Amino acid sequence: MSKDTETYHKLLTAAVACFAEKGFSATSVREIATRAGISQGAMYTYFKSKDELIRQIVLEEQQSALTSQTEPYSGSHFQRLSKVISSCISNVGYPVTHHLWVEIIAESARNPELRDVFISSDKIMRQGIADIIENGIKAGEFRQDLRLEETTIILFALIDGLISRKAINPAFSLASDLPIFPELLRKMLM
Numbered sequence: 066m067s068k069d070t071e072t073y074h075k076l077l078t079a080a081v082a083c084f085a086e087k088g089f090s091a092t093s094v095r096e097i098a099t100r101a102g103i104s105q106g107a108m109y110t111y112f113k114s115k116d117e118l119i120r121q122i123v124l125e126e127q128q129s130a131l132t133s134q135t136e137p138y139s140g141s142h143f144q145r146l147s148k149v150i151s152s153c154i155s156n157v158g159y160p161v162t163h164h165l166w167v168e169i170i171a172e173s174a175r176n177p178e179l180r181d182v183f184i185s186s187d188k189i190m191r192q193g194i195a196d197i198i199e200n201g202i203k204a205g206e207f208r209q210d211l212r213l214e215e216t217t218i219i220l221f222a223l224i225d226g227l228i229s230r231k232a233i234n235p236a237f238s239l240a241s242d243l244p245i246f247p248e249l250l251r252k253m254l255m
Contacts, residue, residue: 075101076111077125077160080118085164089119089172120182122160123169127186129158134193142201143254147247149197150220151239154227163232170225191217198254207254216253 079101083092094115098105112118133152138145157166173183194217201207231237239246 072101072103072107073111074160075103076108076118077122081122081160081162081165084119084122084168085162088168089115116176116178119169119172119179122165123179123182123186126158126161126166127190129161130190131193133158134190134197142197142204142206143251146194146197146201146254147250149194150224150250153224154231154239157228163228163235166225166228167232170229187221191221194220201254211254219253 076097080092080097083096083100086092087096092115094108095105097115097118098108101108112121130153134149138148140148157163161169169179169183173180191214195213198207198211198213198216202209202211227237227239227243
């Protein structure tokens with residue numbers, strides 16, 4: 066399976082749309098292939114199952130998040146962390162949508178194999194955030210007594226909750242609906 070092919074990305078995009086609209090269980094492989102404009106057999110050359118497809122979506126989202134977390138940045142560690150968190154909430158990450166992220170969380174609670182992928186990916190993404198926080202601690206910008214594991218779990222619970230809110234209300238915006246968010250984040254970290 067080559068991630069660099071147009072067909073691969075068509076399949077991911079089609080699966081994301083189908084899963085977000087109908088849910089993981091109610092979506093058939095045929096629907097995904099049809100939406101992607103390819104045969105069902107061709108789909109199986111890229112993904113052996115729906116489970117493999119959703120695992121790959123989680124891993125693609127993870128890669129998107131890690132890329133965002135490691136981009137060069139010249140501001141303060143707090144500004145960098147705020148930007149990454151805001152981006153996670155507003156944009157999620159390729160190829161995931163807000164609706165699909167809610168579906169992935171729900172399916173991870175039901176499906177042990179996906180749960181393992183989700184937990185593994187969550188740890189990797191939280192480590193990226195922990196690295197930003199740790200650099201902020203070393204620079205004297207954040208409190209020295211922060212426990213990284215606990216802090217990142219709290220931050221990701223907030224992120225997941227606000228992604229869910231955006232899935233329910235697409236007009237939701239951190240800037241206009243939750244202007245206190247940066248101050249809450251500041252109080253947690255500084």
